Amino acid sequence: MKPIEKYIETMENKDFAGLAELFTKNAILSDYCSTTASQEEYHIYGKEAINMFFRNKFGFRRYSIMEAEVVNDTQAEFIANFGGYNIMAIATVREVDENGFIERLTVRPK
Amino acid sequence: MGVYAITGASSGIGAKTKELLLQNGHEVINIDLKDGDICVNLASLEGREEAIRKLHEMHPEGLDGMICNAGVSGACGNLPLIVSLNYFGTVAIAKGVYDLLEKKHGSCVVTVSNTISQGAGRKDIVDLLNNIGDEKRVLSLVDSMDSTNLSVGNSLYVSTKYALARWVRRISSSWAANGVRINAVAPGNVHTAMTATMSTSAKMALNALPIPTKYGQECLMDPTEIAEVMVFLASDAARGVNGNIMFVDGGTDALLNSEKVY
Numbered sequence: 001m002k003p004i005e006k007y008i009e010t011m012e013n014k015d016f017a018g019l020a021e022l023f024t025k026n027a028i029l030s031d032y033c034s035t036t037a038s039q040e041e042y043h044i045y046g047k048e049a050i051n052m053f054f055r056n057k058f059g060f061r062r063y064s065i066m067e068a069e070v071v072n073d074t075q076a077e078f079i080a081n082f083g084g085y086n087i088m089a090i091a092t093v094r095e096v097d098e099n100g101f102i103e104r105l106t107v108r109p110k
Numbered sequence: 111m112g113v114y115a116i117t118g119a120s121s122g123i124g125a126k127t128k129e130l131l132l133q134n135g136h137e138v139i140n141i142d143l144k145d146g147d148i149c150v151n152l153a154s155l156e157g158r159e160e161a162i163r164k165l166h167e168m169h170p171e172g173l174d175g176m177i178c179n180a181g182v183s184g185a186c187g188n189l190p191l192i193v194s195l196n197y198f199g200t201v202a203i204a205k206g207v208y209d210l211l212e213k214k215h216g217s218c219v220v221t222v223s224n225t226i227s228q229g230a231g232r233k234d235i236v237d238l239l240n241n242i243g244d245e246k247r248v249l250s251l252v253d254s255m256d257s258t259n260l261s262v263g264n265s266l267y268v269s270t271k272y273a274l275a276r277w278v279r280r281i282s283s284s285w286a287a288n289g290v291r292i293n294a295v296a297p298g299n300v301h302t303a304m305t306a307t308m309s310t311s312a313k314m315a316l317n318a319l320p321i322p323t324k325y326g327q328e329c330l331m332d333p334t335e336i337a338e339v340m341v342f343l344a345s346d347a348a349r350g351v352n353g354n355i356m357f358v359d360g361g362t363d364a365l366l367n368s369e370k371v372y
Contacts (some may be wrong), residue, residue: 040369052320052365059318 003102004093008068008076014058020051024101031107033089037082065089077110111135112214113169114344117152117161117203118180120145122302123221126337127177134341139168141203142180152180152199153191162206172213175344178204179221184267185260189252192263196270198245201277208290215289219343220278221336223271224296224359227367228319230261231268239273240280275355282353291352293343298359301330323360331360 001009003022010019023029029050031042044053057063061083068078071090080089090110095103111134119128119140131138140146141161148164150157165173178200182191204218211218225231238248255262278294285292299305299316308316317328324330339358342348357363363370 040367043368045368048325049322049365052322052325055320056318056366059315 002070002073003096003100004074004076004091005070007091007093007102007105008065008070008078011065011078012068014054014064016051016054016058019054020047022102023047023050023105024097024103027101027103027105029105029107031080031089033080033087033107033109034082036087036109037085039082080107111137112174112216113137113139113172114175114177115139115141115165115173115207116177116179117141117200119177123297123300123333123336123340124177124179126333127179127340130334130337130341131344136174139165141165152203153194155202158199158202158206161203165207165210169210172216173207173210174214174216176204176207176211176216176218177221177340177344178218179340181221181271182267184264187257187263189255189257189263189266190249192266192270193239193248193252194245196267197239197273200274201243204292208285211290212288217291217293217344217348218285219340220274220292220294221340222275222278222294222296222355223268224298224357224363225264225268226272226275226296226355227357227363227370228268230265231272232265235266235269236273236276239270240276278355279353286352291349293348293351293354293356295336295340295343296355296357296359296363297331297336298357298362299330300333300336302333305330319362320365321360321362322365331358335360 006022025047027047029044034042044050064081065078068076070076074093075090077090080087088110089107091105091107093102093105097103114131114136116124116128116138118124120142128138128140141148143151148161150161152158181196200220275294278292282292298321299319321331336358339356343351
């Protein structure tokens with residue numbers, strides 16, 4: 001599976017630990033969709049932070065995705081739900097290391 | 111050595127703070143419902159007045175510090191108590207001993223909570239507490255709420271703590287101009303006798319508020335970690351710190367709100 005496919009799979013399963021394992025130690029995950037839901041942007045630095053951050057979001061049902069579709073080797077579209085507020089989003093794997101771990105991933109409104 | 115008064119020091123964070131202050135050679139007066147040096151109910155007007163009167167009788171020369179720590183959680187099942195103890199009791203005691211603090215250029219430390227940053231509070235109630243400050247009216251409003259609903263209790267808890275933090279910020283400038291510093295500590299989830307025996311589902315909810323400094327350990331903050339910061343804020347070593355809401359949560363707030371630098 002490509003990193004973007006694994007990303008979608010773990011997000012759909014609310015598997016915060018599996019999600020974090022897709023990233024390098026110093027990876028950056030930036031989500032710009034949250035501002036549309038009147039929240040601050042998410043800029044999460046490091047795989048452990050990704051683990052903890054999504055443990056919180058999934059645990060309190062403040063973030064989920066649905067209707068996901070991988071559109072090419074590095075991008076996928078989905079509806080992101082921010083505690084009840086739905087936003088059409090596109091995720092892009094921007095950098096991957098030599099072992100296939102994600103260095104940088106961004107999620108923006110589509 | 112100094113004289114410090116502290117509310118809610120019979121157990122938990124308060125007891126640890128008292129212990130550290132005593133170790134540093136200070137005199138400490140514990141104001142609590144049970145096992146206190148002054149035993150009063152700070153949720154009541156009479157209890158607050160008695161505590162303030164006794165502190166004035168005991169130390170008319172002034173206090174070096176007032177640590178307002180007493181409070182109840184949102185799960186206590188008593189909504190009026192959350193309002194009266196957490197907000198009105200704390201503000202009344204701090205204001206009531208302000209003249210004693212002024213005499214010795216002392217400082218005040220208030221316990222709030224890192225839940226204030228997690229968006230569960232009700233802004234209308236926060237505004238009623240801070241801007242109207244009418245305890246009877248707020249209690250009348252609370253009477254119509256469902257005390258059996260845990261999320262209602264939690265929301266009210268967060269509202270009282272948010273209002274408390276905002277009150278600290280608002281009052282801090284004028285107090286500092288008169289030689290009295292006031293700050294707040296915002297602890298994360300702390301290990302207490304209550305959390306040690308909580309249900310699996312409640313533990314899962316707590317674990318969904320990860321503590322970065324405890325990564326992979328599935329444990330909560332130790333009361334000593336909070337108490338040490340409270341003692342620091344109350345001390346002269348923190349003489350440059352005023353109007354600060356200091357998060358002592360192992361980084362939970364930074365994890366969930368990294369963009370909020372102010």
